[in-house]
Amino acid sequence: MLKLTGISKGFTGVQALSGINFDVRAGEIHALLGENGAGKSTTIKIIAGAYQPDSGEIEFDGKVVRWARPADAKAAGIHVIYQEFVLFPHLTVAENIFLGYERRGAFGLIDHKKTRKDAAALLAKLGVDIDPDKLVSELTVADQQMVEICKALVHDVKLLILDEPTAVISGREAELLFARLAALKAEGVAIVYVSHRLEEIFRIADRVTVFKDGQHVVTTEIGNVNRDKLIAYMVGRDLKDIFPPKRQLDGSAKVVLKAENITVEGRVKNAGIEIRAGEITALAGMVGAGRTELAMGIFGGLPITSGKIWIDGEQVDGMTPAKAISKGIGFVTEDRKGQGLAMQLDVAANITAANLSAVTKTGLIDRRLENEIAREEIANYRIACRGPGTNVATMSGGNQQKVIVARWARTSRKVLILDEPTRGVDVGAKTEIYRIMRNLADQGIGILMISSELPEVVGMADRVVVMREGVVSGQLVGDAITEEAIMSLATQHPTEAAAA
């Protein structure tokens, strides 16, 4: 059905794909695996026509094709369910499902009644109970995912691509999805399935392909591999070479930050957390569980409706980011470009951004001092750039991340919060960031790491706090930290957790 040959694609500063090969047959589920930054998303976007490859050939349905835009691939019968949904929050569920394939009645006008009815029928076919008249912005993330899946059932699809479809849904909904995929497969649809959950892959996939660092590693029948083998293909090296050794916990570490009963309207309910000096505490859970919101609430970036916060045993009321920073707390946000880096400024300006007063003399910024500090940090964090004057927009994701960490580490004497610190970063840079985090902890800073990547949580965390649907569903310490334990806390109902 689909055949990619020798596809390469580079972005400023990064070679995302180097000559990869990939093929999918009609009537098969083909799992695509790889760590973040392995090139899966880029591959999907090339198949979907959202990116154009620098070189290589795409063959679809027996013909060599070149998509100029997503509409071309869509017209040919390719449907993509992106990890970041393509849903329109101010349109209703029914309107979203049929967007581009509007139900029409007399004179070609949109038939609202039929739209609603057909949407309800499709949702029922999928087996979910969602009101087609609701605005998508009013749905839970899991329901949004199901609507996104529904959209694929509206038109004739030859190739269906799903990017992490189960990341935000529960077991029951996943079963509904798998049943639907089996039916589509029987109809001869080719399916590409991207997921980090290996159990799922062994259950539903016929073949599996692994990418690593933008290169094709292996393609094989699922029966030829086991879990350990797949992980070895994906990681390409031993885990202990990636993660620095953990700290020996002796229980003496003092609590630098304590939060109790934090509630953020609609996102977090009465959640509490303790961060200890010198330790790395991980905040785990599914996307949408309220982890970022809890951390942001503590940092003062989101309004909290209840809760108390202590820093070094001293209660702090009316937290704002400015107050948090002055108390020695730093926050490395998830979205580097949107919330963290000033992309058009140079490395030096970005490093000093959170603490300009340190480089300000008589009201003016001392560029010489600023550059000196930057040079020091560039060496400290092994930031790959030409010098303090390098524009950060031209640097790779991993190096940009180091710039932000360097910035916050300068002002964060007590606590550094990092939200998905290694997202979109290659394995080499990941290892560096882990080393930096451990070093900061060893200097006595309390680290709070929000992460969706289980291997990262297990490899780095001294303590793990797991959240589910806005509440803290459990805590794990030391040897109790395993992927299975975290997953079960992240997915079971709070009541079950309380009973357990």
Add this chain to the structure above:
Amino acid sequence: MSAIASSGMTRSIRKNQGIIVVLVLLAVLLVFGAFVSERFRTANNLLNILEQSTGLALVSLGQTLTILTGGIDLSVGSMISLLSTLTSGMINGDGSMVAPVVVGVLALGLVFGLINGILIIWLKVHPLIVTLGTGAVMQGLVLLYSLGPAGKVPKGFTYLAYGKLLGIPVGAIFVVVVFALVGWFLTYFRLGRYIYAVGDDDTGARLMGLPRAKVLLTVYAFSGFCCAMTAIYLVARFGVGQPYTGLNYTLASITPVVVGGTLLTGGKGGVLGTLLGVYLISLLNNVLNFMDVSTHYQLIAQGLIVIAAVSIYVEKRKRV
């Protein structure tokens, strides 16, 4: 028809709670006005308000669509000045020129709007910048054409502004009809749906293969067309066009749109809210007139209303 209209109305209200806010404000102002002045209560005065709101209504209609797509048209003021000056200048008192000039000016508005749309798509520059630029160009063009009021129109032309049908100003009737047509278009045409989708999530619309270029060309061309209608109406009202006629309309056209509940970021809102917003502002000015306060206070009140409205409608930021 009434079933369609009512279902369209409930849809509009459900999707745009701003409508209710404006309706409440309208009611409050009406009651307040009735207390302030005897003459306010007369049917004549209310019709007067409708008549005076025609120009603002027409230009705001086009502006609503550009804002729904997440864009904006800052060239409307200059375009109105240019087109109104051309209208009276080219008719120049000759009754036989009225029909060709009106058709020509409407076509010209469409073309200017299309140029805005093409530049936005082709240069990939934000509409704010593109239309700021084309607006300046058009202001320059009109001043090259004439430094003051140009030409004149035959007597009958003023019917467009002052004529009445069954005792109601024709301009006001025309406004209700075109607003209803555009509301119908937004609700029942696929292109209308895509206007919302592009404004809601531009990248998403591209990934879904929606006809983004067609959407943008349509809304900017229509905005130009609305400017032409406004220009013709203003000539009918004042008897002549001049190079600064449209000056205030650029910002004034945005006010009713946001007061009516349409998000400046696009994707939410609609023309019913805008129409009510127009009435609200005209009513406000009228009431202030009767209170014998300086017209400068009208601007102050308008400004405060915009800020208040937007602060009510603004969606609570979900992320930091």
